[in-house]
Amino acid sequence: MSVPSMPSGGVVTHDGAGDAMSCAALPRAMENSSKNIALAVADGVDRLIGRLLEVCVSILLAAEILLLFAGVLARYVFLKPIIWSDELASMLFLWLVMLGSAIALRRGEHMRMTALFAFVSPRMRAQLDTIALAASLGLVVLLFPAALEYAIEEAIVRTPAMDLSNAWRATAAPVGFGLMGIFALLRLVRLADTRLIFSSLGTVAFIVGLFWLLQPLFAPLGNINLVIFFVVVVASAVFTGVPIAFSFGLATFGYLMLTTRTPPLIIVGRIDEGVSHLILLSVPLFVFLGQLIEMTGMARAMVAFLASLLGHVRGGLLYVLVGAMYLVSGISGSKAADMAAVAPVLFPEMKRRGAKEGDLVALLAATGAQTETIPPSIVLITIGSVTGVSIAALFTGGLLPGVILAITLCCVIAWRYRNEDRSLARRASAKEIGKTFLVAVPAIALPFVIRSAVIEGVATATEVSTIGIFYAIVVGAVFYRQFDWRRITPMLVETASLSGAILFIIGTATSMAWSLTQSGFSRSLAVAMKQLPGGSMSFMAVSIVAFVVLGSVLEGIPAIVLFGPLLFPIAQALGIDLVHYSMVVILAMGVGLFAPPFGVGYYAACAISRVSPDAGMRPIVGYMTALLIGLAIVALVPWISTGFL
Structure with missing residues (x-):
């Protein structure tokens, strides 16, 4: 019994097309697989660090409430004030602020201007969101070394009531900035595709580099620099959707670094001072x-x-x-x-x-x-x-x-x-x-x-x-x-x-x-x-x-x-x-x-x-x-x- 033979041309044509489609689909499949793995890893890391951080802030806030209430009872009921309660409360408070800021960044709850987003396309909105995250990450990267230096400088200071090194308090700054950087990076990976991430990071890096190259031009401008950094830069960042706190930080960092000889350590110190009022x-x-x-x-x-x-x-x-x-x-x-x-x-x-x-x-x-x-x-x-x-x-x-x-x-x-x-x-x-x-x-x-x-x-x-x-x-x-x-x-x-x-x-x-x-x-x-x-x-x-x-x-x-x-x-x-x-x-x-x-x-x-x-x-x-x-x-x-x- 003979089997009819199929035209060889037809067989070659069919198999060739299948090979071509497979070759074309393979890179896309690999890219999608890599992206899915990256997303899964980012989600897992985000959940793990996020849950640990939530436990920490819950304990911190509960301890703050109990400590202050104990101070009220000691002062008004037992008439024996706890002299170190305010000092410890202030120390815990800076940790609460920095860790709370990191949680807010993770959850996208920092205050920002989004009214103009209604007038742009979904694609542009995604681009602006990614640029805002990249800008937030940029500020954290710029301030983290100064925050670390600030904690080291404060190590020699002793607290008056408890006689502890102030590093226990000041370390909250580098830890908080470090966590903000991690969460900003994880949100970038989770919310945007690779092309959008790199284009946004490139945009932010280009702007920072451009300002750095223009540094010699700022010196003779005097107070015009105030308009450039605290009006133009702040307004541009805010209307782009960068969180307000990070917009202020970027403008201040740029002004002080490019137009004065003030070390970045001062910025971290002023942030600490701003949130240190006992009230x-x-x-x-x-x-x-x-x-x-x-x-x-x-x-x-x-x-x-x-x-x-x-x-x-x-x-x-x-x-x-x-x-x-x-x-x-x-x-x-x-x-x-x-x-x-x-x-x-x-x-x-x-x-x-x-x-x-x-x-x-x-x-x-x-x-x-x-x-x-x-x-x-x-x-x-x-x-x-x-x-x-x-x-x-x-x-x-x-x-x-x-x-x-x-x-x-x-x-x-x-x-x-x-x-x-x-x-x-x-x-x-x-x-x-x-x-x-x-x-x-x-x-x-x-x-x-x-x-x-x-x-x-x-x-x-x-x-x-x-x-x-x-x-x-x-x-x-x-x-x-x-x-x-x-x-x-x-x-x-x-x-x-x-x-x-x-x-x-x-x-x-x-x-x-x-x-x-x-x-x-x-x-x-x-x-x-x-x-x-x-x-x-x-x-x-x-x-x-x-x-x-x-x-x-x-x-x-x-x-x-x-x-x-x-x-x-x-x-x-x-x-x-x-x-x-x-x-x-x-x-x-x-x-x-x-x-x-x-x-x-x-x-x-x-x-x-x-x-x-x-x-x-x-x-x-x-x-x-x-x-x-x-x-x-x-x-x-x-x-x-x-x-x-």
């Missing part, structure tokens, strides 16, 4: 307290009581939103946390009654700006630490300006909802109001206890924050019975991340402010501002415009840290009360922070509300107008800020 210890504690208030149901109880009082009137729940934000504001240290505690409770019922989601998100953003001065706001604590204004005076002066802006917002609500259908609203009975009040009393008492303790000088902001934490734990576990121990560790990690992001900005902004001061810019600015026609009124008007713009671009804390030390002495020289000036500056910054299209606070409100940003663009105009009117009233009437001092 800043309260930042992570208030952030954690805010999360406890949300977790234990205390915020929900406050909102329920206000709703029982006002829920039946036209626009009633919108008034409740304004009042609830006033009560809970400032305790968490994060406006996002404040809004997240209130919006989910109110918005479903408000929508059921016919409120438009665009108006709701617009009012939520406006109340974020309105309550910036309500103590114990982290912005108030920050402005006190960098300018020397009394924290107690700021806590006292911040209450009434928030009320004035609340009144202007309520006027807009009354006008817009004057024809609201109230058929779905039911007036709560006296019994229901009394019941919700009794339930809310422990929650409502906490903000007033905190504010009163600081204002009356009974305890510092740091001490009262620890008292508030243990109060919230007891009330949540015993009274509200909503305490979930399983959430404590994630809350500690979240607190460390948010606090690290906030405080790293303060550190790098402090180094930038020091550079501006050393250059003589502050003296020139003081002379120029004093010569404005109109004196203090012109200065106040210019300050309002400046901080509205700065608030929209840099957010509140960086703007305060950077320009507070420069502008507050001028305000004082012009006869403006510093508490009054603080309130005007903070409110102006808040308007910028929550005003679209650039204010990132507005987009946070949209994200929490799950509402498209486009929906709130038109309604927020009325609310922002009301805020500006209220701000003008506060600026023109100093008594509003100083009447109760």
